[in-house]
Amino acid sequence: MRLPLIFSIILITSGCKSDKVLELDKIEGFPTKMIGCSCYYAVSEEEFAAQKFIYLDKYGEAPGMINVAGDLIAVDPENKDLKNYQIQIEVEKEVQLDQELFHKEGILTVTAPDGAVFTTPIYGECGC
Secondary structure, three states: OHHHHHHHHHHHHHOOOOOOEOOOEOEEOOOHHHOOOEEEEEOOHHHHHOOEEOEEEEOOEEEEEEEEOOEEEEEOOOOOOOOOOEEEEEEEEEEEEEOOEEEEEEEEEEEOOOOOEEEEEEEEEEEO
């Protein structure tokens, strides 16, 4: 008797998932706000070498930068403003290249204020 009820609850909750998708454009080169100590990520090694970044920040501090529909948007990597874009970086691989430079690979998830989500593998570096 309980099985149909549980099955119904699963169907109802799975039907409530957001189907909103966020698309991010590439940031070509380094914006002047990002020169100096910073983290810069692309979606692949090839795009990293071509300086086509998907996300940049000041070594984990504000402002971070994303490109939405051709507009550079400043974001807070610490997600203090819940009304703004939310950034989550999951580092899966980190290698120290020298005293002040780290290579990182992982997953970037950006959530828009309307709930739309963008997720991609990332390849990048943090350093001074």
